[in-house]
Amino acid sequence: MNVKPIVLKLGGSVITHKEKPLTPNREAIDRLAHEISQANVLPLVIVHGGGSFGHPFAKAYKINEGFKDSSQIMGFSKTHQAMTKLNGIVIDALISHNIPAVEVQPSSFMITKSDRIKAMSNKVVEKLLETGFVPVLYGDTVLDSEKGFAILSGDQLVSSLATQLAAERIIVGVDVDGLYTSDPKKDKTAKLVQHLTMRELKKMQHEITEATVTDVTGGMLGKISELIPAVRARIQVLIVNASKPDNVYKALIGQKVVGTLIQ
């Protein structure tokens, strides 16, 4: 590819009403499609999360624990179908804003190994980008060579795609302003970390995995940890609040925007 693509993640908590099962946030989806259309940056890959389409089913049928008994079989089908439906809504919005979006379904070409992407053929994504399309992938239920099946998070997908496509940068749209020193939804004194180096990120992550401290950031650090391989490959990561209008637009065109920059 001549021009390096931007990989844009749209968080499940942004594009769905997280507390209501199977409920898309159509207003947010339409606004984001409009922002992406206005920014008009190509090549672009979009990855979205599952939000209230994926999580309730996945939890009910314990998909993340792998294939343990036959009662999960229908659960896997239902979870997968729910994720696919959310994707259909996102693609409809993108197309209505004249973005040539094409679904690329992770489970159709990927089998994880103990929850991790081991090998991933990017032929279709690359050829879609070369032809002028905007490939849209998503967190999906996938087959797993060790566990039977697994959940592939949008964040792991973003990191793997960006690294393999040698992306220019990653924009992660979430429902908070970025990484905070503590959970901003619970702690009013939480401070936004506007810049994070690889060294700082690894130190924070190390402290959490060593269990000397718990993840006080409201889960954001775990999310960011998935992106370490991309940061290591010198791909800039910008976390922005995609629930606030114009942030994704500004991030796409390279304007200054409130958020956490990791590089």
Add this chain to the structure above:
Amino acid sequence: MNVKPIVLKLGGSVITHKEKPLTPNREAIDRLAHEISQANVLPLVIVHGGGSFGHPFAKAYKINEGFKDSSQIMGFSKTHQAMTKLNGIVIDALISHNIPAVEVQPSSFMITKSDRIKAMSNKVVEKLLETGFVPVLYGDTVLDSEKGFAILSGDQLVSSLATQLAAERIIVGVDVDGLYTSDPKKDKTAKLVQHLTMRELKKMQHEITEATVTDVTGGMLGKISELIPAVRARIQVLIVNASKPDNVYKALIGQKVVGTLIQ
């Protein structure tokens, strides 16, 4: 795989109202899902056509001619999205009848070469079958290494899948009783061909390609021609009228049913 799978094709003319764009035949889809559920034969692969979801868009944007100008880009996206929507309706019906159906999207893992499948990884389909799922594929718009993009017919997919999976047999559900000596929708004297050998099929096909006669069978012979590689691999093909209740059920469980048997 220990047990050879059955490959079931559900024709686009059966599951959609062919004259009305984007209109599923929900009654037929639900009835077929019920029949498949009642038959309860595993392993099973389902492939469906596009009918009025695929054809109108594909025709309008000349997708079958390949990528010629940028105005087709949005057309490809729309056609693909339409095909995916029909698949969503089919999967919903299958799941509601307790069939563990999982969409496998051809365009996500396949790139044709001048309209033809050259290489096809069946890993996901095979592992789905082994785990107890019913993979559901469909005629799709795909990327093409020579033409940019192309239309992959459900019939080509059926033949390729059945051959590679060493299927036990293929059941092709269409909206007529089978192959006729002439077009049964236009000619009342048309006679159903109940049995066709490979030799007879090749003779008929040869006559058509040599243009000494035209395809008087209402397009059925062209459809069947796609299945020649499977017939050559000694996979039995049964064409039945899936618009008539119980035919697909009977065919699945191996009961005698009116149709055209090719072997």
